[in-house]
Amino acid sequence: MNNQIFAAPLAGITDKPFRRIIRQFAPDVSLVTEMISCHSLVGQHKNCIRNFDEYGDEGNIGAQIFGADADLMGQAAKILQDAGAKWIDINMGCPVPKVATRAGAGAFLMKDHVLAGKIIEQCVKSVNIPVSIKTRLGWDEAHKDWQDLVHVAHESGATFVSLHGRTRAQGYTGSAVLPQKPSNIELPIIANGDIKTLADIERVEKLGYDGAMIGRGLLGQPWILGVICGTCEIPKNVGEIAMQHLDLIIDYYGAKAGIPMFRKHAAWYSAGMQNSAQFRIKVNQITDEKELKDLMKEFWSL
Ligand SMILES: Cc1cc2nc3c(=O)[nH]c(=O)nc-3n(C[C@H](O)[C@H](O)[C@H](O)COP(=O)(O)O)c2cc1C
Incomplete structure (x- = not known):
């Protein structure tokens, strides 16, 4: 699995205090920040201060941005690089209406691969750290075209992709189902969705995935990544x-x-x-x- 174990971005949850707790159990895992709007980051809006930090002391951390304006996304990526992020992650999976329908960002980019490509290219051009995307299987059951988006991401200069095994229409309901990773996929793919144990990780490894990302499994048990990686035991109290x-x-x-x-x-x-x-x-x-x-x-x- 190349030790590619990630803590997923969870808005309102994986803030700096929670990341510090996670990191104490699992010093080497990769963490992703809560999503940050490119508009509030570039405009230095007050509501952004809460989830915009200095990342220099945080080990391998990706800072996640969302937005639909390629230029602003590039500027936001640069701000996050300067703040110490080790890579930039672009949100292409968030289904909430505020992001996906009203802002034309997040999951909406699964419907507009041209814009998705432009945003990735602009971010890649603006920074000298890796750029990844986090997405889902597709917009809905009839449009599970994630492989096309991975192809666009590759052409546009992204380094890897995190894939949540649900569609936008599913939201967080039902079970995440990841297909066997096709052999012609050009980028490393990190599996995400309902992964909570070492057995789950072994299952996605057998499907050909290059890493695993845990989200809700961290709630109330921030040591879980450390237990899986063998760097800690479950705390006694x-x-x-x-x-x-x-x-x-x-x-x-x-x-x-x-x-x-x-x-x-x-x-x-x-x-x-x-x-x-x-x-x-x-x-x-x-x-x-x-x-x-x-x-x-x-x-x-x-
Ligand atoms: C409360 C909550 C907040 C989330 N915030 C984000 C976010 O900021 N960015 C993002 O890409 N995904 C976000 N997600 C999706 C998770 O990163 C992950 O893809 C999803 O929960 C499936 O993984 P899991 O089953 O391990 O939780 C969020 C999910 C939840 C439940």
Whole structure:
């Protein structure tokens, strides 16, 4: 598998604090940032500050951008290269209407391969680091033309492709189904979708894929990549990791903004544990740092 194990971009989740937690368990894996709009990046919009960072201290990290304007995408790619990204990933799979229909970006580029090619070319021209795309099988069941898009990506100078085994129409429903990788595909393809275990990785390896990318499998278990790569074991007390994560979030965003952001992580970390439903209800009401930490200490016996 060439050690090509990736943490997937997850908007609102794989921010700098979460990436730091993942990295602590799996120092050598590749991570991708949450998607960033080329418009907000180039225009330095305020809402972008949250997910635009300096990446120099983050190891092998790809910064993901989305947009439909080739020039702006090129400029955004350059900004991210200057911020320390090791490669640029272009979002060509996001199905949410704000991105795919209203902005003509993300998954929409699976419908417009000419524009997709122009965007890739402009990004490749603007940076001297690799450029990849992340896409899906196609727009819908009747248009599973991902191989054509891979061909365009290759012609336009992209270095590799991450492929989510669902169509845009499927969103996140049903199971991801990846076909055998055809032998005439010109680029390395990283398999994505419903991959959570070493057995899943071995399955996509047998299908001919060159790497594997894990998204939702990271929720509440950021050590999973490390366990798969053999660089860590499952932590004995999940609460210690949750507490560390909370501290990183508060350092990064401050307590007022950070505590509400941490709530979903608290739910994932505690899932399946005894009394977790009551714990979640209490977590969702707390706004004070000390109160939250006291509750976590009690719940996880820290
Ligand atoms: C909450 C959430 C946020 C996501 N954000 C992004 C994103 O910013 N960029 C992107 O390319 N894909 C995004 N995705 C898609 C994932 O990267 C991945 O392709 C998908 O979840 C399938 O992989 P998984 O089954 O391992 O989760 C997101 C998915 C979820 C559930």
